[in-house]
Amino acid sequence: MNARVKSAKPGIVHLIGYFKRLFNNPRTIPDTNAFDQSVSELIRQTERMTIIFQAVRNGLNQSNTVAISSFGYRKLNWLDWMVGIISFMNWSRGLILIFTSSERIAIFLGHPLFRAKDRQALTIWAVITLSVMFIFREWILNLEAKGKLEILSIWKVCCNGFNRSHLKMGNLVINRFRLTIILVTIVAYCVMPVVPLFTLVGFFTPVLTNPWMYEIPELAFSCFLGSFSCALITTFLLNSILGFTWYFICTLVFHLYRLMDLLDRADRLKKSTRGMNERNIKLLCLLIIRRLNSFELTTRKLRYVFLYYFFVFASSGDVYIFLGLVVRIYNDVLANILALIGTIILPAIGIFGYIFGNFLSELDELTVRLHHLTSKNRLSLKTLNKVSEIMDRVAGPYNGIKLGDFLTIEKSFFIFFILENISTLMLFTCNIGPLIN
Numbered sequence: 563m564n565a566r567v568k569s570a571k572p573g574i575v576h577l578i579g580y581f582k583r584l585f586n587n588p589r590t591i592p593d594t595n596a597f598d599q600s601v602s603e604l605i606r607q608t609e610r611m612t613i614i615f616q617a618v619r620n621g622l623n624q625s626n627t628v629a630i631s632s633f634g635y636r637k638l639n640w641l642d643w644m645v646g647i648i649s650f651m652n653w654s655r656g657l658i659l660i661f662t663s664s665e666r667i668a669i670f671l672g673h674p675l676f677r678a679k680d681r682q683a684l685t686i687w688a689v690i691t692l693s694v695m696f697i698f699r700e701w702i703l704n705l706e707a708k709g710k711l712e713i714l715s716i717w718k719v720c721c722n723g724f725n726r727s728h729l730k731m732g733n734l735v736i737n738r739f740r741l742t743i744i745l746v747t748i749v750a751y752c753v754m755p756v757v758p759l760f761t762l763v764g765f766f767t768p769v770l771t772n773p774w775m776y777e778i779p780e781l782a783f784s785c786f787l788g789s790f791s792c793a794l795i796t797t798f799l800l801n802s803i804l805g806f807t808w809y810f811i812c813t814l815v816f817h818l819y820r821l822m823d824l825l826d827r828a829d830r831l832k833k834s835t836r837g838m839n840e841r842n843i844k845l846l847c848l849l850i851i852r853r854l855n856s857f858e859l860t861t862r863k864l865r866y867v868f869l870y871y872f873f874v875f876a877s878s879g880d881v882y883i884f885l886g887l888v889v890r891i892y893n894d895v896l897a898n899i900l901a902l903i904g905t906i907i908l909p910a911i912g913i914f915g916y917i918f919g920n921f922l923s924e925l926d927e928l929t930v931r932l933h934h935l936t937s938k939n940r941l942s943l944k945t946l947n948k949v950s951e952i953m954d955r956v957a958g959p960y961n962g963i964k965l966g967d968f969l970t971i972e973k974s975f976f977i978f979f980i981l982e983n984i985s986t987l988m989l990f991t992c993n994i995g996p997l998i999n
Contacts, residue, residue: 617805
């Protein structure tokens with residue numbers, strides 16, 4: 563145990579030291595084995611945290627092995643039963659509180675918004691949010707049980723260091739990729755432990771600020787139990803979403819930097835002598851095909867997850883901002899918490915859009931590089947046909963997310979959707995805000 567602590571501590575010290583040097587000199591790019599070990603240890607710790615909160619069960623060690631029964635259900639463990647039972651209890655409790663006006667039932671079930679003016683709206687919002695998060699968690703775990711998340715394991719080699727022979731990238735691209743993974747992992751590693759405190763404050767604020775809690779002891783006791791169970795289940799569900807988001811972003815980032823490595827390889831071919839270029843261009847074409855196939859497999863298996871992220875969480879972010887900043891629902895503390903959640907969700911979606919849009923722009927750059935290679939080198943007809951085929955492939959199916967055989971949602975649709983969301987939110991703010999206040 564002591565040896566393990568001694569080996570982990572220098573890694574953290576090295577990581578902090580490199581960040582200090584990077585801050586003092588932005589041009590410094592760390593590239594040592596000690597730094598790699600520190601980053602790999604951070605990745606493994608974040609992976610263990612996601613397994614604890616059951617974002618996925620196997621972490622980065624995914625496989626295509628099917629682990630479901632003949633009825634299509636995955637094997638449940640004790641944590642699955644706990645999350646499912648507590649979620650169902652809170653969901654049923656919320657529905658009863660929505661459709662009943664009896665104060666006795668409200669006291670027995672522990673309504674934290676007892677006799678509050680916004681209790682109906684907040685209860686409906688809580689039930690919908692719980693349903694959305696629980697459905698997402700069950701969906702991801704079922705995808706894992708069906709062996710459809712093995713695509714997340716493509717970057718698990720980073721757990722053992724950022725080795726050039728394993729990543730098949732250039733040193734400069736590896737350094738940039740490692741820095742991006744560090745930033746994303748630090749955010750996930752620091753946010754997930756804070757979620758329990760955040761949920762406790764959110765669910766116990768209505769309890770502590772409701773004056774009826776101090777006059778009805780039975781209500782206070784039942785509200786304490788109900789709010790604690792809600793905070794517990796929300797912690798698991800929210801951290802499972804955050805954990806899978808970490809896997810999702812890192813997987814997309816890995817594909818993005820592999821594409822950037824292709825651009826660097828094409829640039830090196832442009833600067834090299836023309837004698838051996840045809841053979842190298844053939845090898846580059848084979849590498850492009852393999853990496854495009856890998857990216858297509860990832861987008862095909864996760865396309866509905868991406869759409870779920872985009873539509874559901876973009877809409878929920880708008881709702882949270884509206885309830886927190888415009889309506890100022892219940893009290894200032896709860897309103898500020900909702901507004902903070904909304905302002906976190908929208909930039910997170912923006913990160914997804916930036917990564918996906920950057921990938922599309924890099925594909926355009928790859929087409930330009932291939933065109934330069936074909937125009938500056940005398941290639942055989944077979945090689946020219948292969949390059950033209952790759953250029954057509956790059957220019958074709960990457961203009962959006964393909965759903966089925968006939969429907970493709972273009973990238974411009976996502977831009978218009980975000981703009982419509984913002985305009986709708988501004989419309990409600992300008993017209994409804996003064997009436998409420």
